[in-house]
Amino acid sequence: MTVDRGIPSPRHDPAHDPAAYPVAAWSAQTSMEERRELLEQLQVVDVHLQTAASLDSRADACGNAVLARLLHDRARQHRHSAARLRAALADRGPASCRPLRRR
Numbered sequence: 001m002t003v004d005r006g007i008p009s010p011r012h013d014p015a016h017d018p019a020a021y022p023v024a025a026w027s028a029q030t031s032m033e034e035r036r037e038l039l040e041q042l043q044v045v046d047v048h049l050q051t052a053a054s055l056d057s058r059a060d061a062c063g064n065a066v067l068a069r070l071l072h073d074r075a076r077q078h079r080h081s082a083a084r085l086r087a088a089l090a091d092r093g094p095a096s097c098r099p100l101r102r103r
Contacts, residue, residue, distance in 0.1 A: 048082035
């Protein structure tokens with residue numbers, strides 16, 4: 001894990017590609033309740049990604065190789081869970097979310 005200006009950056013992992021973060025693609029037919037539900041689900045994705053970054057950071061600072069490997073594995077599981085949730089949201093269609101396109 002690299003640190004730039006005191007902010008840890010996550011390990012490179014295809015499941016943790018910032019370009020693939022979902023963003024809301026609201027339609028006129030999307031109700032407030034659906035938007036709240038989407039926001040809650042995106043917050044769960046964010047918690048998984050933050051937890052993964054924290055676990056990787058702890059593993060990198062750990063002197064015990066077995067514990068470090070366990071922490072990295074748990075971080076990978078959290079990134080996988082986030083990717084699964086993002087895919088499920090994307091499968092719900094255009095009223096849900098789509099990948100962010102960087103310009």
